[in-house]
Amino acid sequence: MRKDxxxxxxxxxxxxxxxxxxxxxxxxxxxxxKILSGKVKIxxxxxxxxxxxxxxxxxxxxxxxxxxxxxxxxRSASARAMEDxxxxxxxxxxxxxxxxxxxxxxxxxxxxxxxxxxxxxRFMDQLAVRSGEEISHQKEDPWSSTREFYRKEVxxxxxxxxxxxxxxxxxxxxxxxxxxxxxxxxxxxxxxNESAIGHEVGKSFHIDVVLPNGKELNVTAxxxxxxxxxxxxxxxxxxxxxxxxxxxxxxxxxxxxxx
Amino acid sequence: xxxxxxxxxxxxxxxxxxxxxIEEGSRGSWIYVILEGSAKVKKRTPKGMVTIDxxxxxxxxxxxxxxxxxxxxxxxxVIAAEGQARIGLLDTQKLIDDYEAVPSELKTLIxxxxxxxxxxxxxxxxxxxxx
Numbered sequence: 536m537r538k539d540x541x542x543x544x545x546x547x548x549x550x551x552x553x554x555x556x557x558x559x560x561x562x563x564x565x566x567x568x569k570i571l572s573g574k575v576k577i578x579x580x581x582x583x584x585x586x587x588x589x590x591x592x593x594x595x596x597x598x599x600x601x602x603x604x605x606x607x608x609x610r611s612a613s614a615r616a617m618e619d620x621x622x623x624x625x626x627x628x629x630x631x632x633x634x635x636x637x638x639x640x641x642x643x644x645x646x647x648x649x650x651x652x653x654x655x656x657r658f659m660d661q662l663a664v665r666s667g668e669e670i671s672h673q674k675e676d677p678w679s680s681t682r683e684f685y686r687k688e689v690x691x692x693x694x695x696x697x698x699x700x701x702x703x704x705x706x707x708x709x710x711x712x713x714x715x716x717x718x719x720x721x722x723x724x725x726x727x728n729e730s731a732i733g734h735e736v737g738k739s740f741h742i743d744v745v746l747p748n749g750k751e752l753n754v755t756a757x758x759x760x761x762x763x764x765x766x767x768x769x770x771x772x773x774x775x776x777x778x779x780x781x782x783x784x785x786x787x788x789x790x791x792x793x794x
Numbered sequence: 795x796x797x798x799x800x801x802x803x804x805x806x807x808x809x810x811x812x813x814x815x816i817e818e819g820s821r822g823s824w825i826y827v828i829l830e831g832s833a834k835v836k837k838r839t840p841k842g843m844v845t846i847d848x849x850x851x852x853x854x855x856x857x858x859x860x861x862x863x864x865x866x867x868x869x870x871x872v873i874a875a876e877g878q879a880r881i882g883l884l885d886t887q888k889l890i891d892d893y894e895a896v897p898s899e900l901k902t903l904i905x906x907x908x909x910x911x912x913x914x915x916x917x918x919x920x921x922x923x924x925x
Binding site (some may be wrong): 562638 | 795796798799802825845846847853856857858859878884888889892893896897899900902903904906907908909910911914915917918921922
């Protein structure tokens with residue numbers, strides 16, 4: 536990066552070489568840039584995976600989000616020069632004073648739009664999660680993370696079988712999933728299933744289901760509650776670690792998006 | 795709700811479940827706020843309507859066209875959900891006066907934010923459809 540001193544006062548131009556990082560996600564900063572020439576990639580890094588958000592061309596603004604965000608002056612995404620790029624730097628101090636004078640209602644509206652954009656960007660992280668070595672070493676359990684997913688009411692027929700070896704372990708049973716979330720599901724089964732195989736708290740089952748969106752989901756879940764009702768038994772089930780951890784999470788994530 | 799925002803409500807209307815408040819592609823630059831109930835933000839895709847967001851009480855919507863300068867068509871539909879929704883319509887004249895007082899450098903930043911919101915929304919929508 537080199538400073539160009541040949542510009543008129545107050546108009547500061549910076550030059551970045553192809554591949555150079557302009558803004559790093561998580562860094563503090565409220566400087567704002569306008570692309571004069573070149574091309575800039577905006578991306579987020581999530582669980583070690585690069586999530587591309589946009590490619591910006593001359594005329595585009597970078598960095599306004601951290602500036603407009605009253606709650607944080609941390610960069611929500613990174614920006615990298617994809618070609619040799621020239622940027623004009625705005626003077627954030629002048630702008631801070633001007634923005635302070637802006638109408639309260641406009642600021643509320645802008646704040647809300649900004650949080651919506653940040654929310655969508657985080658959701659893009661979710662969409663980009665894929666099974667792969669680069670993220671499999673992560674310690675954090677995504678199944679228990681408090682992401683913005685909902686418990687969805689459904690009525691889907693599924694097949695399930697015990698997750699343990701032994702008597703009756705190859706028996707295929709049928710039940711109905713009544714609701715499902717990122718962490719578990721409610722499985723309704725006919726009382727007859729219980730007489731074939733024990734359905735006590737602590738027992739685990741492999742569940743195989745085709746979701747209404749056509750995607751197949753294979754999960755292992757443990758019974759955490761049993762509620763007997765006239766005509767059926769409702770099992771509260773919690774998902775356990777899976778071989779296809781990220782694949783299942785992704786499938787379920789898509790399905791659980793609010794509709 | 796913030797009292798300042800509340801003081802900008804010019805009109806109130808009640809929408810029944812499924813009623814279209816904003817139609818994607820239509821013209822208009824009114825800004826609304828949800829007073830009660832909720833609404834879904836939906837976009838048309840080759841595979842049908844996709845819900846991209848759910849708006850709840852106190853949330854403002856329809857701001858993109860206004861803050862971009864009022865020329866683009868509506869980028870998404872907003873449809874009342876969960877029974878009845880009470881919607882407030884913000885006073886356009888007050889908003890125009892406020893917006894005109896904003897210095898041009900700040901307008902550039904606001905327009906940039908709106909553009910990102912518009913592009914990101916389309917992108918997320920196409921990713922959902924592609925899956």
